[in-house]
Amino acid sequence: MKEMKHSIIIADDDTRVLIALKLLLKAKNYDVTTVTSPHELLQIVKRRDFCVALIDLNYQKDTTSGKEGLQLISDIKSLDQQLPIVVMTGYGSIDIAVAAMKSGASDFIQKPWKNALLLTILQAQIRYREIEQQGIKLARENALLRKQLAAPCSGIIAQSSSMQQVLGQLQKLAKSDMNILLTGENGTGKSMLASYLHQCSERNDQPFVSVNMGAISENLFESEMFGHVKGAFTDAKDNRVGRFEIADGGTLFLDEIANIPLSQQARLLRVLEEHQFEKVGSSKTQQVDVRLVSATNAPLMQLIEEGKFRQDLLYRLNTVEINIPALRERVADIMPLALYFLKKYADKYRLQQDGFDQEATTALLRYEWPGNIRELSHMIERAIFLSQDHTITINDLGLNKGANAEHSNPFDIEHSTLDVIEKHIIIERLQRFDNDPHKSADSLGLSRSSYYRRLEKHDI
Numbered sequence: 001m002k003e004m005k006h007s008i009i010i011a012d013d014d015t016r017v018l019i020a021l022k023l024l025l026k027a028k029n030y031d032v033t034t035v036t037s038p039h040e041l042l043q044i045v046k047r048r049d050f051c052v053a054l055i056d057l058n059y060q061k062d063t064t065s066g067k068e069g070l071q072l073i074s075d076i077k078s079l080d081q082q083l084p085i086v087v088m089t090g091y092g093s094i095d096i097a098v099a100a101m102k103s104g105a106s107d108f109i110q111k112p113w114k115n116a117l118l119l120t121i122l123q124a125q126i127r128y129r130e131i132e133q134q135g136i137k138l139a140r141e142n143a144l145l146r147k148q149l150a151a152p153c154s155g156i157i158a159q160s161s162s163m164q165q166v167l168g169q170l171q172k173l174a175k176s177d178m179n180i181l182l183t184g185e186n187g188t189g190k191s192m193l194a195s196y197l198h199q200c201s202e203r204n205d206q207p208f209v210s211v212n213m214g215a216i217s218e219n220l221f222e223s224e225m226f227g228h229v230k231g232a233f234t235d236a237k238d239n240r241v242g243r244f245e246i247a248d249g250g251t252l253f254l255d256e257i258a259n260i261p262l263s264q265q266a267r268l269l270r271v272l273e274e275h276q277f278e279k280v281g282s283s284k285t286q287q288v289d290v291r292l293v294s295a296t297n298a299p300l301m302q303l304i305e306e307g308k309f310r311q312d313l314l315y316r317l318n319t320v321e322i323n324i325p326a327l328r329e330r331v332a333d334i335m336p337l338a339l340y341f342l343k344k345y346a347d348k349y350r351l352q353q354d355g356f357d358q359e360a361t362t363a364l365l366r367y368e369w370p371g372n373i374r375e376l377s378h379m380i381e382r383a384i385f386l387s388q389d390h391t392i393t394i395n396d397l398g399l400n401k402g403a404n405a406e407h408s409n410p411f412d413i414e415h416s417t418l419d420v421i422e423k424h425i426i427i428e429r430l431q432r433f434d435n436d437p438h439k440s441a442d443s444l445g446l447s448r449s450s451y452y453r454r455l456e457k458h459d460i
Helices: 015-027 038-047 067-079 094-103 115-150 161-173 190-200 218-226 262-274 300-305 311-317 331-349 358-366 372-386 418-432 437-444 448-457
Strands: 007-011 031-035 052-056 085-089 107-110 180-183 208-212 251-255 291-296 320-323
Touching: 007 015, 007 038, 015 031, 015 115, 031 038, 038 052, 038 067, 052 067, 052 115, 067 085, 067 094, 085 094, 085 115, 094 107, 107 115, 161 190, 161 320, 180 190, 190 208, 190 251, 190 291, 218 262, 262 311, 300 311, 331 358, 331 372, 418 437, 418 448, 437 448
Parallel strands: 007 031, 007 052, 052 085, 085 107, 180 291, 180 320, 208 251, 251 291
Antiparallel strands: none
16 A cells, blocks of 8 residues: 655745745645635635645735635635644734634644744644544444444354365465455355455455445445535435445455445446545545455346346456355364354353254254355254253254254244244245345345345344
């Protein structure tokens, strides 16, 4: 990641002042933009981000009172609330300086200035702005992380040769910045493997941001992904940092990418191609540096043929494609995973469990696992409470003795809550449609975003 110059915009109607400041600041490796009027400054601030604005308080219309400069401060703040403003005045009036600070200026300096003092003030304001922006970004990142940490997640258990091969590929790819597409059935651990890729990379000290694309409604897509400015739309009561900005320098994981609305795929493609975006309601272009990892269980080539997914976007997403094997294809991992979940839930609920009897073990190994690791996790959690003693039996698991028998889901509709009933119906539909969330959502009459919100709610 290359280091970027700090950008400063200077407004003064005296070209000699502008030349002197430009020479001084360029020598200190600042990116300097100069203008001679408030109007010019405001037009540029609408389009670009700056680290600090250095402005005169008096212009040609009014050379003594500072009123034009005070109005300019107010106008700048209406465009960019976080932009630090340092004011200059040749009259040294303490009243004008106080008025400027009340209007929103961060600091002031008298003309003629001392170079060392001016540089110190500018450096301090740039640093304050960086800290403030970092605080806003971290607050948003922490809110997202709290959601992610609330979801159950197993450690990486990979004794099977197929999963050992996958982990080896991820470890090698982690050294690059190539975009990775993870494919495979629901519940195979794609999100966990995306996190593993991030931890193995040189970006591991930067954010890992996960987004379930199916849970974002189309009308909020741009705001969620790119952020918005205050007043951009009716409910935009504050500035919002988008997922791309939060993940800047780190890794952005887009889960269920087949659910990205076709109308928004062009916006996403542009970010991947140019590493630039604009917040909703802003004309300023921001640079972003993210490593993109995506995941889907949908047939993307079929969606492309149906006109539901852009082919050029797929090419950008899948520089390398890795298929995650289903649990039934990695039998060597079934019992290690089952024992892991048994210990996890026994510890969570403070219940003693000694393991599985032979019949239960055989049934676990023979079962087809249409819901993969997620289904195994739920089954073990339920079995702990159904168990009559400290050993899990085949009846506790809800599995028959047959090799591929479907497991039953004990369910009492007369005494169950609405949430329990809803969860049961969603699981039943997933099983009926071979774990296809799109068909399941359609059969329930739910939109993609509503369906995925329910999946998250019920931890399915």
